Amino acid sequence: MNLMTLQRYRNELILLIAVLFALFAFIYKISANTYVKENRTEITKKISEINTILTLKKQWGGKGLGKKVQSLKTVVNTSKVKSFNKKSKKLIASYVGLTGNELNKVTNKLINLPVQITNLTIQQSSKNQYTMEFTCKW
């Protein structure tokens, strides 16, 4: 194609370049939309998953829980703590002769600790007297 032909079709060439520019820009826009559509869900899911894991780990596997569960031993008179076995990340405890108030205290303390209650038995031994056994882990 010589210079003259180019000059002859100068208008058509300018228009063609403009059309191609618009076309490529349109393709870019579509690809940007597709990219965002495909990636936004994935990225948002990833962020949400990581944040959830961090929160859950902090809440249900947090450090220092070993010390916190120790307070279950002192929440009532030690004479009422029949057994209190803490091994690794597991606690087996039993209480006897708890009054209604004391039972409430121990129960509230237990449910406010972020531990997994695997077993719990509360039994009325006599009027306003209770025994309590539970196993929890973290």
Next chain:
Amino acid sequence: MVILSLMDNNNNRLFIHRDMKPVTLVNSVEIILTPQFYTFIREDLDIRFAYQAKQIAASLFDDYLDHSTEYQYHVNKCQNQWCFFAYNIEEIDQFLETIGIEKHRVSKIYFAQELESALEQPIQLSEKNILQTIDGTVTLIPSQLMERNIQFNPLNIEAEKLTSGITMGASLNSFISLKETILLSSLFFILGTIFIVEGSRTKSSVAKDEALALELTKKHSKYNDSGFRLNLLNKYQPIKKHEITKRQSIKEISKLLSSRSQLVKLTIDKHSIKATIKASDRNVANQVSRNAKAKKLSSSNNGLDVKVEKKI
């Protein structure tokens, strides 16, 4: 043969006429067409723009030109009138080839009519022809018609100011007019720019999230693996759900207790939470049972004992 070296001056100009001698060009040249290569009409028209004048140019030359030949038209304003030129670019091109001027060497084409004032005094183009303005129109006159002792004007065409030139390519007919080209191209460029801006904005909208995800995975690289994340979620989410259920159930059961309804037994195991509540009378037992159901706990009465259960 005339050799023109234009290395030192890009504005060399040449009059183009039928009996000129072949030339050799080293660089580009501006040519000035003599009336042998164009037809000229001057009209006093009430038209504002050149493109409007160009639109009617073909009809003006209807009676003067051969319809079997394709002509190109050029219009420019001359004083208060419009000057119309009709020419055949292929004919000019062919002639230029015969005298050794390649078309790509022609940087600009002018019409001798533009030298109207300068040609008030005749100039000699060749032995046979003279160029002179007669009644405002530059005309090619055979030498025989002139007086023998006529004085020719030594015209320096390089020094003349020529403004209304055309190019070889532009003089050929385009399928789309310049006006349409500018309009459509502008539209397409604006459209393209809008698309690019929109695309960039769309892409940048996710950039913030991408940066946050990158920061999190950098800080906790082990969570980059989706399988590992899923395992952890499968481990911790049921714990959260079950433990919350256990705690809420304990609270709800405790709300069923009063001085007239006392807890007898409460057990929590892997699958359920069960409680036995002893009521002081049947009415209280029924009341406890209704309250339990209202709290979405399953309940059953056995005399004064109310059994309450919640599945985990």
